Amino acid sequence: MKIMGFPRPRRPQAGFTLIEMLxxxxxxxxxASIAIPAFTKAKSKSKSAAIAGAFxxxxxxxxxYYTDNSSYPAEVAQGIFPPEFRGYYLPDEFSWTPDAEYTxxxxxxxxxDGNPSPQFNVSVGLSVxxxxxxLGNYLLQHFENDVQLTNPDTYTFTIQNANG
Numbered sequence: 702m703k704i705m706g707f708p709r710p711r712r713p714q715a716g717f718t719l720i721e722m723l724x725x726x727x728x729x730x731x732x733a734s735i736a737i738p739a740f741t742k743a744k745s746k747s748k749s750a751a752i753a754g755a756f757x758x759x760x761x762x763x764x765x766y767y768t769d770n771s772s773y774p775a776e777v778a779q780g781i782f783p784p785e786f787r788g789y790y791l792p793d794e795f796s797w798t799p800d801a802e803y804t805x806x807x808x809x810x811x812x813x814d815g816n817p818s819p820q821f822n823v824s825v826g827l828s829v830x831x832x833x834x835x836l837g838n839y840l841l842q843h844f845e846n847d848v849q850l851t852n853p854d855t856y857t858f859t860i861q862n863a864n865g
Contacts, residue, residue, distance in 0.1 A: 745839040748800065752829055753844065755795075755805060756858045759827045762790040763860050773825045773861070779806040803831035808857060825861040830854055 717725075766785060767773055774785035780798045786807075787793060797805045806828040831837055832854050840848050840856045851857040 741835060745833075745836045748802065748836055749839050749843060751799065752803070752805075752840065755799070756827050756847070758791065758795070759786075759805075759807070760858070760860050762786060763825065766790050773809050773811070774807060776809040777807050779828075779830055780804040781807075783807045802833045802836060803829050806830055806855075826857045826859045828855050828857040831856070 763773055763786075770785075774783040777783045782791075782795070782797050786795075797807075799805070808826045808828050809824075810826075811824045828851065829837075829840065837850070837854070837856050841850060844858070847858050848856050849859070
């Protein structure tokens with residue numbers, strides 16, 4: 702439509718062009734590819750630090766229990782608080798299922814005959830059960846002298862090895 706012989710000026714179209722949208726998606730993709738691995742690594746470091754702290758607490762109290770009783774607490778199922786540790790040795794707030802990604806397991810493989818499991822050189826330990834392979838690999842790499850893979854999803858910290 703013409704107004705007094707002049708064409709009507711076009712209004713600019715609202716929105717973004719396809720090229721602008723593609724550039725934004727590419728930039729977001731690049732930033733995500735940098736941030737997600739860094740976040741995953743930081744999360745694994747944080748969880749492994751919590752696990753290491755739990756291990757040191759359990760190890761110290763297991764040694765104290767052994768000093769007081771000349772034996773270690775009996776084997777219990779995964780995620781269960783050994784009754785011998787409750788209260789005096791570890792606070793009731795100590796959690797054997799602290800996170801959805803892993804649970805702790807008190808291991809006493811000495812058995813009635815005092816022999817460890819024939820597969821591993823561990824008599825007493827604390828196992829971490831997780832299907833998060835990033836966390837498991839981080840434990841193996843950063844605690845290589847203290848941790849061994851004892852099952853596909855189980856990483857065991859040794860408190861007492863089979864040789865003493």
